[in-house]
Amino acid sequence: MTANITLYFLQTSRAIRTAWLLEELGVPYNIEFSSRVNMKAPPEFIERSGNPLGRFPSIKDGDLCLYESGAIAEYLCEKYDTTHRLYPAQQPLRSRAQIWLHAAEATFLLHSMAIFYARGNFPPALKETNPDALAQMVKGMSVNVQRDLDWLEAELAKSSGPFILGAQVTIADTMMEFSIDMIMLYRLGIDGGGPWPRIEAWLQACHASDTYKRAVEKTGYSPSFSTPAPPSDGKHASML
Numbered sequence: 491m492t493a494n495i496t497l498y499f500l501q502t503s504r505a506i507r508t509a510w511l512l513e514e515l516g517v518p519y520n521i522e523f524s525s526r527v528n529m530k531a532p533p534e535f536i537e538r539s540g541n542p543l544g545r546f547p548s549i550k551d552g553d554l555c556l557y558e559s560g561a562i563a564e565y566l567c568e569k570y571d572t573t574h575r576l577y578p579a580q581q582p583l584r585s586r587a588q589i590w591l592h593a594a595e596a597t598f599l600l601h602s603m604a605i606f607y608a609r610g611n612f613p614p615a616l617k618e619t620n621p622d623a624l625a626q627m628v629k630g631m632s633v634n635v636q637r638d639l640d641w642l643e644a645e646l647a648k649s650s651g652p653f654i655l656g657a658q659v660t661i662a663d664t665m666m667e668f669s670i671d672m673i674m675l676y677r678l679g680i681d682g683g684g685p686w687p688r689i690e691a692w693l694q695a696c697h698a699s700d701t702y703k704r705a706v707e708k709t710g711y712s713p714s715f716s717t718p719a720p721p722s723d724g725k726h727a728s729m730l
């Protein structure tokens with residue numbers, strides 16, 4: 491297969507979705523890796539990626555520059571998933587895959603990142619005058635997150651295999667894994683909810699898959715902001 495793909499991979503970001511999908515597709519790709527600086531993407535990395543919003547993942551495929559992990563996933567599957575293994579062509583599976591492709595950002599991360607940002611941006615003065623205010627806000631916002639997780643738990647109960655749509659990894663898993671990992675790792679709205687044993691088992695199945703492990707190994711991905719950058723930090727390109 492001919493492909494000239496470069497994945498701009500910001501550490502601890504949704505870029506792991508794209509790396510995992512590319513490993514599933516078996517398409518060769520170059521990795522341009524960057525650590526975060528003060529938690530952010532460095533300006534020179536943004537410039538190089540060609541993404542005007544400065545967010546990651548971002549890819550180039552020949553002359554095409556593409557961003558938004560969901561749009562990238564659809565593009566890559568439409569072009570390289572010729573057997574429709576990762577993004578089913580037939581209904582109702584097509585629509586089921588699309589539900590998760592969009593819910594990963596527009597439901598799960600919308601609700602959970604609200605908590606992440608509230609924690610990070612809560613005014614210190616307010617903390618002093620009303621020490622319970624943040625906890626009250628988070629409790630209110632947690633209702634949405636827990637409802638989302640209950641839904642995923644119920645849908646996983648209907649799956650015929652360890653992954654969202656059955657026995658095989660699909661675009662649904664490659665999009666949802668990052669969202670759920672963030673929610674669980676940073677305990678974004680989960681306190682007082684659950685248990686979600688099927689979600690835990692599904693997350694383990696994702697992390698145990700050879701393609702996910704390869705994506706992590708090749709990119710040096712760390713799901714946690716507190717883990718140091720990999721040794722090959724900086725401008726790091728490898729043909730895979």
Ligand SMILES: N[C@@H](CCC(=O)N[C@@H](CS)C(=O)NCC(=O)O)C(=O)O
Binds near residue numbers: 544546
């Ligand atoms: N909806 C976008 C979100 C992209 C996004 O926000 N990426 C974050 C990392 S997960 C980012 O690049 N942050 C860089 C920064 O804040 O400087 C997508 O799905 O690709």
